Amino acid sequence: MSRDRVAVVGAGMTKFVRRAQETGKELAWEAASKALESCEMTLDDIDAVIIGSAPEAFDGVHMKSEYLSDGCGGWGKPVIRGYVGGGTGVFSPIQGWYHIASGLFDTVLVICEEKMSSCQPHPQGAFLTIFDNFTERPLQPNLLWIFALEMNAYMTRYGLDKRDIATVSVKNKRNAADHPAALLGDANITVDDVLNSEVLAWPVQRLDVSPVTDGAVALVMCAEHVARRVTNKPVWVEGVGWNLDTAYWSSRDLSYPVYVEEAARMAYKMAGITEPRKQIHIAEPYDPFDYKELHHLEGLMLFDKGEAPRAAADGVTQRDGDLPVCPSGGLLGVGNPIAAAGMMKVAELFWQLRGEAGARQVPGTPKRGLAQAWGDLMQVGTVIILGA
Amino acid sequence: MKEHVYDTTYLRTRDFEEGKVLFETWDPNAKYTWDAGIAIGKFFQELKAGRLIGTQCLNCQRIMVPPRMFCEHCFLPADAWVPVEDTGTVVTFSLCYVTWDMNRLEEPQIPAVVAIDGASPGMGILHLLGEVDPKAVTIGMSVKAVWKPAEERTGSITDIRYFKPLGGF
Numbered sequence: 245m246s247r248d249r250v251a252v253v254g255a256g257m258t259k260f261v262r263r264a265q266e267t268g269k270e271l272a273w274e275a276a277s278k279a280l281e282s283c284e285m286t287l288d289d290i291d292a293v294i295i296g297s298a299p300e301a302f303d304g305v306h307m308k309s310e311y312l313s314d315g316c317g318g319w320g321k322p323v324i325r326g327y328v329g330g331g332t333g334v335f336s337p338i339q340g341w342y343h344i345a346s347g348l349f350d351t352v353l354v355i356c357e358e359k360m361s362s363c364q365p366h367p368q369g370a371f372l373t374i375f376d377n378f379t380e381r382p383l384q385p386n387l388l389w390i391f392a393l394e395m396n397a398y399m400t401r402y403g404l405d406k407r408d409i410a411t412v413s414v415k416n417k418r419n420a421a422d423h424p425a426a427l428l429g430d431a432n433i434t435v436d437d438v439l440n441s442e443v444l445a446w447p448v449q450r451l452d453v454s455p456v457t458d459g460a461v462a463l464v465m466c467a468e469h470v471a472r473r474v475t476n477k478p479v480w481v482e483g484v485g486w487n488l489d490t491a492y493w494s495s496r497d498l499s500y501p502v503y504v505e506e507a508a509r510m511a512y513k514m515a516g517i518t519e520p521r522k523q524i525h526i527a528e529p530y531d532p533f534d535y536k537e538l539h540h541l542e543g544l545m546l547f548d549k550g551e552a553p554r555a556a557a558d559g560v561t562q563r564d565g566d567l568p569v570c571p572s573g574g575l576l577g578v579g580n581p582i583a584a585a586g587m588m589k590v591a592e593l594f595w596q597l598r599g600e601a602g603a604r605q606v607p608g609t610p611k612r613g614l615a616q617a618w619g620d621l622m623q624v625g626t627v628i629i630l631g632a
Numbered sequence: 633m634k635e636h637v638y639d640t641t642y643l644r645t646r647d648f649e650e651g652k653v654l655f656e657t658w659d660p661n662a663k664y665t666w667d668a669g670i671a672i673g674k675f676f677q678e679l680k681a682g683r684l685i686g687t688q689c690l691n692c693q694r695i696m697v698p699p700r701m702f703c704e705h706c707f708l709p710a711d712a713w714v715p716v717e718d719t720g721t722v723v724t725f726s727l728c729y730v731t732w733d734m735n736r737l738e739e740p741q742i743p744a745v746v747a748i749d750g751a752s753p754g755m756g757i758l759h760l761l762g763e764v765d766p767k768a769v770t771i772g773m774s775v776k777a778v779w780k781p782a783e784e785r786t787g788s789i790t791d792i793r794y795f796k797p798l799g800g801f
Binding site: 255256257261262264266275281365366369372375376377378382383384385386389393396397400424425443444446448490492497498595601602 | 634636638724726
């Protein structure tokens with residue numbers, strides 16, 4: 245199948261904050277305007293708009309993409325919203341890719357927005373409806389349960405040390421100290437801080453978890469002939485993949501995310517990657533919890549099963565390590581406005597591969613990066629590979 | 633890339649308390665009645681009778697709990713009803729010290745995935761553990777359902793109060 249080559253040519257974002265004064269629509273506009281400005285384009289140059297945002301229940305606003313569309317530059321244009329839970333932030337640029345690769349559009353503006361702070365008393369209230377309404381919800385589950393259950397299954401299967409897992413939270417919060425949009429950057433946090441933080445749902449503790457956040461991120465994507473005109477530093481989409489596991493999550497092997505592996509295989513095949521550990525220079529796996537970064541690195545086949553925690557503790561995944569992981573600071577450090585958080589990772593690859601990441605720039609000249617997001621009922625994997 | 637970050641306006645709790653910012657509120661008034669369906673409807677009837685039941689896909693032979701009227705792997709009808717045990721194995725568990733809205737619990741809730749005996753290997757359901765010292769819970773532990781008395785059962789997953797260690801502590 246012949247496809248048009250697709251590039252990312254612009255990126256912009258809002259600061260990630262616990263509670264923004266701006267509405268979701270205003271946040272979307274802020275990010276979109278920054279992305280367009282970054283590549284000296286205007287809305288007139290954009291053929292189609294893609295919106296990524298969490299379910300209506302978060303905002304209490306029905307038909308949320310229609311509500312957000314004006315702030316996303318959607319007026320009078322073809323607009324679509326995709327939603328695959330926490331996987332959305334990487335799925336939206338995948339949608340951007342196929343809008344252009346299909347030959348249908350030359351330029352696409354992709355916006356991921358989330359305003360979690362509106363939902364009272366806690367946005368978990370809106371999350372609880374993901375549990376099965378017959379066999380699970382009557383047990384009055386708490387969203388933390390599924391993460392704690394998965395983390396315990398993962399730790400027990402491989403005999404993992406919680407101290408090794410905590411190094412992920414430390415690394416990401418320290419990395420985020422260099423991110424100008426970060427909510428929870430902390431240059432001085434230690435492993436003991438994480439291990440001594442409040443136990444929420446054992447083995448999950450307070451500092452193992454990313455925060456509730458408001459924010460938005462936008463990307464401008466183009467067909468090759470436009471990209472060559474717009475910039476001398478296009479960042480190419482080399483591979484995309486996504487995969488969904490069963491919603492009967494309690495019958496799955498929770499110690500390994502097979503759906504992430506399937507998504508990665510799809511993306512690696514498209515990118516011609518046969519040895520991911522050598523051919524990927526930066527990874528931005530989804531890290532809403534510290535163990536998730538490790539779980540995903542294994543699913544992405546960047547580390548063998550059960551080996552990622554030791555590698556993290558040994559410094560392999562530090563910004564100056566052999567495989568820099570979440571140099572942005574990730575969800576644990578920059579923040580976790582669901583859909584926007586995933587696309588923040590794609591924006592980070594864009595800046596890193598152009599050598600524009602400032603204090604966060606990974607050493608050497610990275611040529612290829614991977615971003616991955618995850619969500620729904622622990623069941624979706626979305627993967628994108630970008631190359632300079 | 634600093635120039636590509638919009639300087640969003642950060643609100644603090646005191647901005648609301650001191651009336652520095654304005655807001656609007658809304659309480660949704662939406663109630664739902666879900667039909668239990670073919671498979672879960674029968675599952676609930678059996679729970680009310682104090683029994684667990686699954687369905688079997690006659691193509692891949694999997695015995696599934698909770699039951700479904702189709703096998704999601706083979707995408708064929710799974711309409712062979714198979715009684716399963718009310719005992720099982722703890723696949724994973726957590727000790728949860730907070731409610732969903734982040735209030736502290738003194739005694740932890742113990743959610744667990746329990747693989748049900750008589751179903752295919754690894755076929756687990758989410759439930760709670762009880763009558764057990766939280767420190768003594770282990771993955772691999774054998775457990776048994778503790779049922780509500782027959783007259784209190786309503787045909788719900790909560791007709792099982794919780795699972796307790798088999799053999800006791």
